[in-house]
Amino acid sequence: MNTAPSDTTLRRAELLGQQGQQWLADLQAVVTQTLEDFGLTFIDTLPGGSESYLALTQGSDGIRCVVKVMMPNDHGMAAELAGLQAAKGRGYAKLIGADPKRGVLVIEELGAAIADSGLPIQQQLQHITQALKLSWQADIDPSALVDGANKADWLYHHIQHTPSKIAGHVEKALIHRALDHIDLRRSQWRQDAFVLVHGDAHEHNTLAEGSTEQASYKLIDPDGLFFEAAYDLGILLRNWIDAYQIAEPATALTQRATWLAEQTQVSRQAIVSWGFVEIVSTGIHLLELGFADEGQRYLDLGQTLLPVV
Numbered sequence: 001m002n003t004a005p006s007d008t009t010l011r012r013a014e015l016l017g018q019q020g021q022q023w024l025a026d027l028q029a030v031v032t033q034t035l036e037d038f039g040l041t042f043i044d045t046l047p048g049g050s051e052s053y054l055a056l057t058q059g060s061d062g063i064r065c066v067v068k069v070m071m072p073n074d075h076g077m078a079a080e081l082a083g084l085q086a087a088k089g090r091g092y093a094k095l096i097g098a099d100p101k102r103g104v105l106v107i108e109e110l111g112a113a114i115a116d117s118g119l120p121i122q123q124q125l126q127h128i129t130q131a132l133k134l135s136w137q138a139d140i141d142p143s144a145l146v147d148g149a150n151k152a153d154w155l156y157h158h159i160q161h162t163p164s165k166i167a168g169h170v171e172k173a174l175i176h177r178a179l180d181h182i183d184l185r186r187s188q189w190r191q192d193a194f195v196l197v198h199g200d201a202h203e204h205n206t207l208a209e210g211s212t213e214q215a216s217y218k219l220i221d222p223d224g225l226f227f228e229a230a231y232d233l234g235i236l237l238r239n240w241i242d243a244y245q246i247a248e249p250a251t252a253l254t255q256r257a258t259w260l261a262e263q264t265q266v267s268r269q270a271i272v273s274w275g276f277v278e279i280v281s282t283g284i285h286l287l288e289l290g291f292a293d294e295g296q297r298y299l300d301l302g303q304t305l306l307p308v309v
Contacts (some may be wrong), residue, residue: 003028003053008289009052009071010024011289019072020071035101037069038059038067040067040095041057043085045058051073057067065196068290069104070103070105074261081146082144083086085227086139089218091219092222093108093207093219095107110220112217113203113205117205128202128207131206132264133264136195137195148194148197159284160179165288170280170284174303174306177276178277182277185228185230188270198225199225199235200222202239206219228270229266230267233261234278235275236260237253243256245299250305271308272309279301279305283301
């Protein structure tokens with residue numbers, strides 16, 4: 001049984017130091033115990049999983065499911081588990097079981113990522129937005145989720161302090177503008193309008209349910225946030241970065257944000273603010289992980305957007 005995680009997961013484990021190394025050392029034993037506890041048979045290690053290990057398994061009834069072993073992080077798996085439980089399979093993958101002590105989730109097997117569907121970006125956006133709108137309707141216990149204000153605080157600290165600790169240069173104007181947008185959102189969000197927010201809804205976290213051309217899509221790997229819906233939509237401005245090179249970037253971003261606002265009745269300016277913050281934060285984090293060229297592309301996009309955001 002080969003339980004080797006992805007290269008990205010290995011890099012994140014290295015950033016965790018001894019804790020990450022211990023997680024890697026224990027991984028095979030955790031998977032073996034999970035298979036025994038849930039009566040599952042190992043089929044294969046799955047690609048993907050930036051902060052986790054994924055295994056495709058099969059139950060005694062022949063139904064296949066995915067075992068996810070989460071890497072240690074600041075809040076453990078509690079918020080993700082709470083998000084999956086609240087969604088009840090609407091917009092998110094259906095939860096089959098969990099072992100919180102070992103950081104293990106068992107979820108339904110879904111199909112290919114929408115990134116590999118061949119669908120135009122606009123149709124991918126439509127499917128992801130539909131899944132988000134379903135998940136936002138979940139009946140939630142806010143105390144079980146990560147407070148969105150804490151997420152904003154983390155982003156603020158990450159953008160403000162990480163550039164001085166890593167290789168590569170991040171323009172101060174870019175940092176200051178991103179921090180200004182976080183401050184703007186803090187001044188305008190309404191906690192009574194907070195919903196279950198995924199926190200990382202993108203084309204690689206959106207998987208097909210069914211194999212026909214009429215397949216619907218569900219989200220995996222939720223962060224489990226109690227936050228404003230605009231944050232989820234800001235993620236959708238951050239991704240498909242190549243599309244911003246085809247057209248004038250500011251125009252393309254504004255058009256995408258306007259469409260998302262019309263589809264969801266969420267403030268366009270709030271979507272743009274979070275989109276810009278995520279573009280800058282992602283660029284910095286990619287530099288932190290050692291992906292210098294890819295990180296610089298995000299930072300260059302942020303620089304291009306500075307005059308209009």
